[in-house]
Amino acid sequence: MGVPALGSLPSTAEATPRGTELDSGTARTVPPSEDLKTAGDMRTIELTVNGGKYRVSIEPHWSLRQLLRDQLGFTSPKDWCGGLGACGSCTVIMNGRPVLSCLTLACECDGAVIETAEGIAKAKHPIIQAYINNNAFQCGYCTPGFVCTAKALLDRNKNPTEGDIRDALGGNLCRCGTYQRHPPAVLEAARILNRKA
């Protein structure tokens, strides 16, 4: 078995999300389902996730992670530490910053531009293949968080040093202990990106 090619990677982004995807520019509203109508203080926000525009009805006490997973069907933000902000598994990129989606209120994301690991894989960002080439995961549960954090680093820093990478990934935990593999993977992705540019 060789290393699977990028094209064969399953992408959950292909699954139909339950939220309302808007054609860019047009605003289409789908009424919330019955159980949502009965809840108090609903509000509507618009946000961009992985390039798609969504208009969703949410309640103030929902987390961004809840919105992404339960409403929009993007399941890459994982829950490990239970919402303490201690593991980095739920990392998404919001307006260019890697943030913890479990500690972000969905209602504060109106107008936000969000990128999840699905979007990074769909855009065929070299970080994905670099992670595969370097075996930078074992069980893979923490990987979406690592990938988002690493991609946010590469967006800001075209030539990160190993120290920069260790520093940036310092908030992501991996129970399998793949830490040694991450700096070479991110360095490889940076090399590929710089070659393309």
Next chain:
Amino acid sequence: MKTWKKFAHINAKTVDEAASILGAGNAAMIAGGTDLLGTMRFEILPTYPEVLVNLKSIPGLDYIKEEGGTLKIGALTRLDDIAKSDLVRTRYTALAEGAHRTATPHIREMGTIGGNICQLNRCWYFRLPDNRFNCIRKGGKTCYAMSGDNRYHSIFGAVNYCLAVNPSDTAPALVAFNARIKTNKRLIEAEKFWTMAIPGSTVLAADEIVTEIQVPSPPAGSKSAFMKFAIRKSIDFPIVNCAAVIGAKAETARLCLNAVYNIPYRSIEAEDAIKGKAINEANADAAGAAAVASARSLPGERNKWKIPIAKAMVKRAILACA
């Protein structure tokens, strides 16, 4: 994952609007939210806010600038931006390093300096989910750490019987720089900003909001440094941290420890020990010893290990200013 109980959420447009909502009743303000949302999710406090007032929607509170010899940082400035600011890094090294060593990269991207200095103290009895220990800090009658496991608790005694420590990494730097904290009501010296309040950690009134941090320029030729001891280099709260601002030839010196006491602990003993002396191994060691001369471990001596660490942090912070 535990979900939050319901609350209303208001995006404030101005500081005054936020203050009037906060003054009206059971409301809390949210900026980065990394401390507040954790305490709410796990319901560690006996009360739960009915309304969250979002401060991030207030424009013009996110800046780092130097004006008339004073560094001014807006309260909504993210810790990561402070840590990466060239201005802060070169002239206010201890503050940049304190911001850089706070929590994880993600939390630094979310958390603000205003929130970092206003966060609640840490104690695992106080912070246990579902308000399992209704301790003194929550208005109860007992400090459970006094007779329990207090390995991370105060080494300089209790304030109103509470042994929880202030975990901020930027606070000692602000005290060492003799910073001032501007709110919508007044200007407070950093040294007088923290107090034993229930359940807060600052002198702020319920409808008082931090708007700006003002750090006066350190004297010419001075250097500053920040040292932190934690179990892991990233993620963890400090066991002990220390910031030092030392003038040329050590004519002036300000030193502040944190995570050793209810509030940031300025060590005047260590300052006196190093003032006017050469910065070398022996003098720094003596200053470290002076800093912990009045430190006492709690009954059971579980937190005794923090005393030599505090001494070493003071020593290393001074040596880093050489």
